[in-house]
Amino acid sequence: MAFSRDEIAARAAQEISAGSIVNLGIGLPTLVAGHVPEGSDVWFHSENGLLGMGPFPYEGEEDPQLINAGKQTVTVVPGGSTFDSASSFSMIRGGHVDIAILGAMQVSQTGDLANWSIPGGRTMGIGGAMDLSSGAKRTLVLMTHTSKKGDPKLLDRCTFPLTAQGVVSRVFTDLAVLDTSPDGFRLVECAPGVSLDDVRAATAGTVHAD
16 A cells, blocks of 8 residues: 555655745645644745745635746745745755755656656756755655656666756655665655565665665
8 A cells, every 4th residue: 555645745744844944846745735734833935936835725715826836826824925036046046945845757866866857758947946956955855656657766877867966865755765875775664555575676776674
């Protein structure tokens, strides 16, 4: 039994310390905001110019002028603020974001990140991922363990164009939570009903269980 999308997000939310500034990437990472306890004083940042991003609004309460980087409507917590893109990227490049939580197409066992282009596929542009993965103090990745075709997305070396090298510290998938290291992935925990052998079979890299 693998982790659901919400369970992946909830597990990643446990990594966030009170008072942190956290950027949430497009897709699966956006679910993390809904799993942080009230009163934890976590400030979610969106690269399009929002600090203090809250969970998705209830149906009928959407404000089309309040959106995240993926153009989804969001809420703003009390004390939140909006600003231009230049200010937003000054925060990122200046090292003021504690954690970047991103999606990925591939992650290598040494922490390389590939999340913007599939060779031969449609290229949308690298966006802010390069700045976020390099500028944040810590980069976490949320992703499925394999592609829709069943190909491993956790590899010894990425085969897709890189976003950044050696930046990912921890990966959360539907099968497991793993840390990167110079000599391979290190298993933190498996999803319920998933074994170490299952994780190794779905990973094209070394998986250590300490």
